[in-house]
Amino acid sequence: MAETQDGPGLLPGTKALADGRNFASIATLLPSGLIQNHIVWVASEGDRLVVNTEVHRRKFRNIKRDNRVTLLIRDEVDPYHYAEVRGHATETRTGPEARAHIDELSRKYNGTDYPPEAIKSERVMIFVTPERQTIIDQNRTHEVE
Helix, strand or coil, X not given: CEEEEECCCCCHHHHHHHHCCCCEEEEEEXXXXXXXXXXXXXXXXXXXXXXXXXXXXXXXXXXXXXCEEEEEEECXXXXXXXXXXXXXXXXXXXXXXXXXXXXXXXXXXXXXCCCHHHCCCCEEEEEXXXXXXXXXXXXXXXXXX
């Protein structure tokens, strides 16, 4: 079973996957035009998805150059249930808010704050506004809203 929606705003199922302890893959475009994927922690804020990285990372440099992204959020309990969100990185935030956000994500995924010694440069939150999203439930075990 699949549900697709065009335009901004998150489907309830996409939001539920993003707010759960599920990993996402973020696809960005390299300068060569090739696609690069990274596994990331994900959350939602309002009608957008948000990920957190560091300003020196390739994915952030890719987004600064070309803000088109795709996030694929996989249900960690049922890998046949996932959401694909195509859109644009429409906002970034740095500073104390981004630093606090990585601690929030780390507590969600690991149960503890993010280790300060793991930070190599400034943290940055990347907000993704959907243009198209599809939720897949191949086992038909999740209610599509």
